[in-house]
Amino acid sequence: MDYDGKTALIVVDVQNDFADPDGSLYVAGGEETVEPINQEIDRARKAGAYVAYTQDWHPESTTHFEKDGGIWPVHCVAGTWGAELHPHLEVTGEAVRKGTGGEDGYSGFSVRDPETGEKSSTGLAELLRERGIERLVVVGLALDYCVKATALDARSEGLAVTVLRDATRAVDLEPGDGERAVEELEAAGVAVS
Numbered sequence: 001m002d003y004d005g006k007t008a009l010i011v012v013d014v015q016n017d018f019a020d021p022d023g024s025l026y027v028a029g030g031e032e033t034v035e036p037i038n039q040e041i042d043r044a045r046k047a048g049a050y051v052a053y054t055q056d057w058h059p060e061s062t063t064h065f066e067k068d069g070g071i072w073p074v075h076c077v078a079g080t081w082g083a084e085l086h087p088h089l090e091v092t093g094e095a096v097r098k099g100t101g102g103e104d105g106y107s108g109f110s111v112r113d114p115e116t117g118e119k120s121s122t123g124l125a126e127l128l129r130e131r132g133i134e135r136l137v138v139v140g141l142a143l144d145y146c147v148k149a150t151a152l153d154a155r156s157e158g159l160a161v162t163v164l165r166d167a168t169r170a171v172d173l174e175p176g177d178g179e180r181a182v183e184e185l186e187a188a189g190v191a192v193s
């Protein structure tokens, strides 16, 4: 993907809990994405493209967590080491935080109230719209959750979307989840390269 003013790069959840082997929801190989992502950030910045980041940002108690009725170990609790962006990640733009009110949801674009099911925007769509963005490159963690959900929502927003396979890794709760995510993305018109 060549960057320009109408193409943005979104760096999804490159946080210690996912990208550091000591993180509580470590995604195998997560730390290996940091270098290719930094190169992508450099390419995007040199072309004057907009770069945004997302952060999973949970309260201590949320139905997202296994201990509170969900499926995940406690991770990315607001203000903790695990929620910080990886220390080697080049940070050059705004970070959109999702799940701050205990909502569920994986996409950088929207979260869902676990009680009412009501969806609300994180503000990312507005940030992109204000800048007249038409194309989005999505990288980060994890391929089968937040990267996939963000890319699919971006397609629903009418954007052309590319996911860079080398700059993401899958949780693979079930073996093959990453490959199935790629198929789902491609079926939705996302380019995976």
Ligand code: VGL
Residues within 6 Å of the ligand: 013, 018, 056, 072, 106, 141, 142, 143, 144, 145, 146, 147
């Ligand atoms: C994520 C599981 C739980 C992600 C976030 O960033 O892909 N996965 N919360």
Ligand code: ZN
Residues within 6 Å of the ligand: 056, 058, 064, 072, 075, 076
């Ligand atoms: Zn989470």
